[in-house]
Amino acid sequence: MRVARCRGCRRLTYPAHFVCDDCGSRDFDSLEVSEGTLLTYTVLHVPPSGVVSPLRIGIVEFEGGVRALGQLAEPIEVGAKVRAEWTVVREVEGRRYEGFRFRPA
Ligand SMILES: [Zn+2]
Structure with missing residues (x-):
């Protein structure tokens, strides 16, 4: 399963967000969790x-x-x-x- 990872604070979210709830970053990459x-x-x-x-x-x-x-x-x-x-x-x-x-x- 692919989840979004905030590049600001490393928080994982699914589904992906446009803005991180924790740090406000709009910069994400994706990560596979199995x-x-x-x-x-x-x-x-x-x-x-x-x-x-x-x-x-x-x-x-x-x-x-x-x-x-x-x-x-x-x-x-x-x-x-x-x-x-x-x-x-x-x-x-x-x-x-x-x-x-x-x-x-
Ligand atoms: Zn964040």
């Missing part, structure tokens, strides 16, 4: 159309405190290490929607 920790999740047994049921949605924290929301590829326990992939997470009437899917690391 492994994170599942903080919490919920299970939807009646998800929107085009999504696999049951739909598990979780929040993962990566290094630097960056958090992202995405689908869980399978049941995963809170606190487990996961890896993120950017992939098609929903298909409706021929349209594909991309997002994060997390798998056990």
